[in-house]
Amino acid sequence: MSIKGKAYIAGIYEHPTRHAPEKSLAQLHADVAKGALDDAGLSLQDVDAYFCAGDAPGMGPLSMVDYLGLTNCRHMDSTDTGGSSYVLHVGHAAQAIAAGKCKVALITLAGKPRSEGQATGTAPRVPTTAAPDIPFEYIYGPTVVNMYGLAAMRHMHEYGTTSEQLAWIKVAASHHAQHNPHALLREVVTVEQVVNSPMISDPLHRLDCCVITDGGGAIVMVAPEVMKSLKRPRIKLLGAGEAPKGQMGGQVDLTYTGARWSGPRAFEEAGVKPADIKYASIYDSFTITVLIQLEDLGFCAKGKGGAFVADGNLISGSGKLPFNTDGGGLCSNHPANRGGLTKVLEAVRQARGEAHPAVQVKNANLVLAHGTGGSLGTRHGSATVILERE
Amino acid sequence: MAAKERKIPAPPLNPEVQPYWDGATAGRLMIMRCKDTGKPYFYPRAHSPFTGSENVEWVEAKGTGVIYSWSVLRRAPEPYALAYVTLDEGVTMLTNIVDCDFDKLACGQKVKVVFKPTEGGPPAPCFAPT
Numbered sequence: 001m002s003i004k005g006k007a008y009i010a011g012i013y014e015h016p017t018r019h020a021p022e023k024s025l026a027q028l029h030a031d032v033a034k035g036a037l038d039d040a041g042l043s044l045q046d047v048d049a050y051f052c053a054g055d056a057p058g059m060g061p062l063s064m065v066d067y068l069g070l071t072n073c074r075h076m077d078s079t080d081t082g083g084s085s086y087v088l089h090v091g092h093a094a095q096a097i098a099a100g101k102c103k104v105a106l107i108t109l110a111g112k113p114r115s116e117g118q119a120t121g122t123a124p125r126v127p128t129t130a131a132p133d134i135p136f137e138y139i140y141g142p143t144v145v146n147m148y149g150l151a152a153m154r155h156m157h158e159y160g161t162t163s164e165q166l167a168w169i170k171v172a173a174s175h176h177a178q179h180n181p182h183a184l185l186r187e188v189v190t191v192e193q194v195v196n197s198p199m200i201s202d203p204l205h206r207l208d209c210c211v212i213t214d215g216g217g218a219i220v221m222v223a224p225e226v227m228k229s230l231k232r233p234r235i236k237l238l239g240a241g242e243a244p245k246g247q248m249g250g251q252v253d254l255t256y257t258g259a260r261w262s263g264p265r266a267f268e269e270a271g272v273k274p275a276d277i278k279y280a281s282i283y284d285s286f287t288i289t290v291l292i293q294l295e296d297l298g299f300c301a302k303g304k305g306g307a308f309v310a311d312g313n314l315i316s317g318s319g320k321l322p323f324n325t326d327g328g329g330l331c332s333n334h335p336a337n338r339g340g341l342t343k344v345l346e347a348v349r350q351a352r353g354e355a356h357p358a359v360q361v362k363n364a365n366l367v368l369a370h371g372t373g374g375s376l377g378t379r380h381g382s383a384t385v386i387l388e389r390e
Numbered sequence: 391m392a393a394k395e396r397k398i399p400a401p402p403l404n405p406e407v408q409p410y411w412d413g414a415t416a417g418r419l420m421i422m423r424c425k426d427t428g429k430p431y432f433y434p435r436a437h438s439p440f441t442g443s444e445n446v447e448w449v450e451a452k453g454t455g456v457i458y459s460w461s462v463l464r465r466a467p468e469p470y471a472l473a474y475v476t477l478d479e480g481v482t483m484l485t486n487i488v489d490c491d492f493d494k495l496a497c498g499q500k501v502k503v504v505f506k507p508t509e510g511g512p513p514a515p516c517f518a519p520t
Contacts, residue, residue, distance in 0.1 A: 122463065122465045122466065130404075132406075132433070132435060133433055134401075134402055135401040135402050135403070135404070135407060135410075135411075135433075136401075136410075136432075136433040136434075136483065136484065137433075137484045138399070138401070138402075139398050139399055139400075139401050139508060139514050140398070140472055140484055140485055140486045140514070140516075141396060141463065141466070141470055141472060141486070142472060142484065143463060145463070146461040146462075146463045146472045147461075147472070149461030149463075149472075150459040150460070150461050150472065150473070150474060151459070152461075153459045153460060153461055153497065154458065154459040154497060157459070157497035157498070198464075198465075199464045200463070200464060200465050201461045201462065201463040201464060201465070201472075202460070202461045202462050202464070203461075204461075247432075247433075247482070248439075249429075249431035249432065249439035249440060249481070250421075250430070250431050250432030250433070250480075250481030250482050250483065251481070251482070252458060252474055252476075252482035254458075254459060254474070378484070
């Protein structure tokens with residue numbers, strides 16, 4: 001059974017905050033839940049399905065359904081694939097709606113890494129679980145940034161990708177962020193500024209890295225009959241794909257991501273091709289993340305990502321593939337260090353025609369959002385969704 | 391060469407992979423091989439990731455290989471080189487490159503295993519350029 005056309009995104013909300021020491025984590029979830037339901041024209045009592053991931057406090061749906069007051073909830077899903085979780089949830093919610101398990105699904109994300117002062121990128125994460133890989137990895141000091149550095153270094157080695165090409169990704173994001181009043185970094189930067197920013201972990205510079213922010217977001221997905229009763233633009237889910245990728249028993253290959261599988265699955269279900277996509281939200285924890293995923297999703301050939309992103313090709317209005325027109329994780333926000341949900345939000349804004357006028361893509365009737373969660377350097381989950389404005 | 395070497399924490403131990411650390415203590419790099427397929431694998435585990443079978447064995451690796459990729463965390467108090475090394479046996483493992491000039495590391499560079507002390511645990515297999 002396909003989920004094509006079986007569910008719509010009716011409501012979205014992005015928390016305007018980037019620093020919220022005065023709010024609790026649960027409160028941020030409630031803020032965005034209310035925002036997205038208001039956007040859709042629905043209430044808490046209309047929600048019959050709730051989706052959250054590892055950022056939700058307590059026992060995930062059990063704590064949050066109770067806290068939020070979702071008294072009619074009859075379907076729950078807390079699949080956690082890190083930052084891509086919420087892109088997966090869009091697909092999972094559509095499955096549940098298509099199967100008749102629910103009609104109004106709420107997906108929330110929130111976090112406060114900025115106010116909690118986490119050295120998110122450069123501090124090794126302390127092992128707290130019985131994860132089987134821990135003894136063979138943790139001792140060597142893997143962090144977020146050096147693991148992505150490994151992926152970037154290998155891509156450069158195999159394909160000749162340069163720091164200047166990677167820098168163009170940040171430059172494009174900054175061109176978009178200047179128009180987003182909520183973006184953490186609104187200054188337009190140049191390739192030179194990126195490559196001359198301090199080296200954090202070879203070959204990634206400070207400006208190759210995403211921001212660390214508080215905040216959150218929420219999505220409301222509904223069945224077709226519910227969508228008909230609402231006043232918002234009809235943004236239909238055409239296709240969704242997901243894929244895990246790991247080390248494959250020691251056959252490590254960092255030159256591609258799970259997008260190699262999740263992308264084609266989504267495109268096949270949607271019945272469209274990469275060339276048909278008018279706008280793409282691409283997970284941007286680091287510049288290299290964007291480049292490799294663009295290749296894997298089929299926007300350019302493997303190894304040609306450097307040339308593809310160069311010279312402003314991702315900038316709305318001048319480039320061929322406008323991406324992350326809210327400024328993305330590189331400039332705007334990365335709530336809970338998980339950027340998947342906000343990728344869906346900007347894709348919906350574009351499809352609705354509600355992006356900032358300076359970055360709105362003309363006739364953005366077909367859009368894509370893609371997320372990666374976990375680490376490009378070890379194991380991660382990829383998720384792709386393709387949306388169409390009816 | 392880093393001014394000061396980063397201290398390596400002790401690995402969390404569990405009985406499933408104790409021979410790995412016993413090998414390291416004796417100066418041997420141990421990997422596992424699936425006897426059904428003949429293929430080596432990493433990291434070690436009791437069931438073959440290729441077949442699910444427990445028909446697996448520990449084998450000593452030669453301890454030589456090449457750097458698959460590397461990244462020096464320059465912002466750490468004591469910068470260190472995280473790397474993947476592809477062993478001659480064909481598996482790739484996460485490790486640190488040590489006893490080296492961080493500015494001369496390269497993908498494809500030949501390296502050899504060296505065992506570095508950890509904080510109160512068995513030694514950690516690391517690699518140094520040959």
